[in-house]
Amino acid sequence: MMTEQATQVVVASHNPVKISAAREGFSGMFPSRAFSFTGLNVPSGVAEQPMTDAETLQGARNRARNARQAKPEADYWVGIEGGVDDSGDAMETFAWVVVLGKHSESAAEPEQMGRARTAAFFQPEEVARLVRSGMELGPADDQVFGSENSKQHSGSIGLLTGDLINRSAYYVPAVIGALIPFRNPTLTFSQF
Ligand SMILES: O=P(O)(O)OP(=O)(O)OP(=O)(O)OC[C@H]1O[C@@H](n2cnc3c(O)ncnc32)[C@H](O)[C@@H]1O
Numbered sequence: 001m002m003t004e005q006a007t008q009v010v011v012a013s014h015n016p017v018k019i020s021a022a023r024e025g026f027s028g029m030f031p032s033r034a035f036s037f038t039g040l041n042v043p044s045g046v047a048e049q050p051m052t053d054a055e056t057l058q059g060a061r062n063r064a065r066n067a068r069q070a071k072p073e074a075d076y077w078v079g080i081e082g083g084v085d086d087s088g089d090a091m092e093t094f095a096w097v098v099v100l101g102k103h104s105e106s107a108a109e110p111e112q113m114g115r116a117r118t119a120a121f122f123q124p125e126e127v128a129r130l131v132r133s134g135m136e137l138g139p140a141d142d143q144v145f146g147s148e149n150s151k152q153h154s155g156s157i158g159l160l161t162g163d164l165i166n167r168s169a170y171y172v173p174a175v176i177g178a179l180i181p182f183r184n185p186t187l188t189f190s191q192f
Contacts, residue, residue, distance in 0.1 A: 006036040008074040012063035014039040017168040025175025042066035049136040056083025060096040091128035094120040097178040116177025
């Protein structure tokens with residue numbers, strides 16, 4: 001009997017919160033399929049701390065594309081980029097998720113892709129001030145909360161909610177959202 005090969009998903013990061021969010025999102029959307037997940041460090045092509053919505057989306061897209069270039073034999077490539085936007089009256093925090101599917105052989109076939117953004121929340125001024133002065137959000141959180149490497153555990157959202165929602169759980173709905181075009185292949189979603 002032939003054993004079915006697991007569908008290979010490359011997550012463009014070694015951050016365990018991103019890999020576990022991808023795992024939950026894919027298995028939730030496609031419960032009957034077997035997946036294997038690999039983390040891969042690739043350039044995001046944007047600043048270490050993206051400061052606008054557009055830069056954050058660009059980082060997620062670049063990560064997914066660079067992962068596809070580095071591991072073309074996989075089936076899906078996932079770029080997750082956390083960012084902030086300080087253009088309003090306070091510093092908003094969110095992340096973008098971009099999922100790319102296998103390139104079709106035919107040039108006429110559009111690229112398979114999906115994107116979604118997390119919900120947003122606002123940083124307290126104590127953290128925002130440090131980020132405005134050039135610190136990344138992860139280290140700024142650690143300084144304010146006295147934590148260590150929180151970006152790979154609770155994340156900002158976990159520190160601010162007493163872990164009611166941690167960074168991984170916070171990313172799961174956006175991974176699910178980015179998989180909508182793959183779950184609805186007969187519908188048309190715009191390219192980006
Ligand atoms: O190894 P990579 O994949 O780069 O993981 P990262 O945690 O550095 O993540 P990002 O590049 O996506 O995020 C840019 C910076 O913003 C921080 N950040 C973004 N969203 C965050 C969140 O929800 N909680 C904690 N830190 C966050 C992050 O830790 C970085 O310092």
